Amino acid sequence: MQRFKLRSFITALALLAICSVSFAQSVNLEEQKWIHGSADCSVNTDDPIQIVQYNSNTWILRQNKCTHFEAPFMYLFLGKEKALLTDTGATKEQEKFPLYKTVRRLIDNWDKEHNTSMELVVLHTHNHGDHKAADAQFNGKARTTVVGLQPEEVASFFYINNWPDENVTVDLGGRKLDIIPIPGHQESSVAVYDRNTQIMLTGDTFYPGRLYVADWASFRSSISKLVAFAADNPIKYILGNHIEMSVNDGKDYPMGSKYHPQEQKLPLYLTDLKELHEALNKIGDTPKRDIHDKFIIFPVR
Ligand SMILES: [Zn+2]
Ligand SMILES: [Zn+2]
Secondary structure (H helix, E strand, O other), X not given: OHHHHHHHHHXXXXXXXXXXXXXXXXXXXXXXXXXXXXXOHXXXXXXXXXXXXXXXXXXXXXXXXXXXXXXXXXXXXXXXXXXXXXXXXXXXXXXXXXXXHHHHXXXXXXXXXXXXXXXXXXXXXXXXXXXXXXXXXXXXOOOXXXXXXXXXXXXXXXXXXXXXXXXXXXXXXXXXXXXXXOOOOOOOOEEEEEOOOOEEEEEOXXXXXXXXXXXXXXXXXHHHHHHHHHHHOOOOEEEEOOOOEEOOOOOEOOOOOOEOOOEOOOOEOHHHHHXXXXXXXXXXXXXXXXXXXXXXXXXXX
C-alpha cells in the first residue's frame, strides 16, 4: 500500500513535470531586463533586436533604442499551424534591423523541431510608423501574409463584420487568440488576447508611458470594452508596445530619448487598466492630461 502510494505520487509528479513543460514560463517578466539604449549610442554593443523567449511557443522582441528611440516591442505567438507576429518595428532597413531574418529563424527552428511548415501572419497593433517600418522585409515572402493597415483591411482579414464593436477569435492551431478592435490612440488599433498565456497585448493604447489619445470618445469606449472583456477572461499580464516611464512614479523620459537607464517594468495588470478606466470616467467628456505612477493620459487633439 505504502509502495503503491509512493508510486502514484511519483507518477503524478512526473505527469506534472511533463504537463508543465509545454506551458512552462521561461522568463519572469517581473524581473526581465530589457536593452534600453545608451547615453552614447556610438558605443552601444547591444543586438539590434533583443529576443526573449517567454515560454515554449511565445517570444517577445525589443528593438534597440540606439537604432530607433521608439524601441518598440513585438510579440510572436506560435500555434500548431500558424504563427502570428504583432508589428514590424520602427526601422525599415534589414541591415540595421533584421526583423524578418530573426522571426524566420525562430519559425524555421520550430518547423525543424516539430516537422511543420508554419504560415506567418503579420498583424499591426495599429497604423503608426514605429510599428510597420519593416513591413517591406515581409512582403512577398513565402508562407507570409502581412495584414493591411486600414480598419477596413483589418476587419476584412479577420472577418469582423461590425468594426469596432465586434471581437473575433483566430485559431493558430491549438492556440486561440481574440482580436479586439480598440480605436482611440489610432483608428486601426487592436488588442490581442492569448488564451494560452492569458497575456493581453494593448499596443500603444495602454503601456507604461504616454498614452496619446487622438479620439477621446473612442479611447474611452475602447478602455471600457477591455475592462468588460477582462471580467470574462483571466488576465495575467497586459503588455504594450513601449516603455516611456521610469521607475520613479509618474516620471517619464523625454520624448525622443535614446537612453532609458531605469525603466518601469513592461507588464501592467488588470488593476492598472481599472485605474485608467476610473481616471477616464472621472475626467469625463473633456480631454485632459492626467499623470499616474505607471502611465500618463495624454490627449493630442
Ligand atoms: Zn508606438
Ligand atoms: Zn502609436
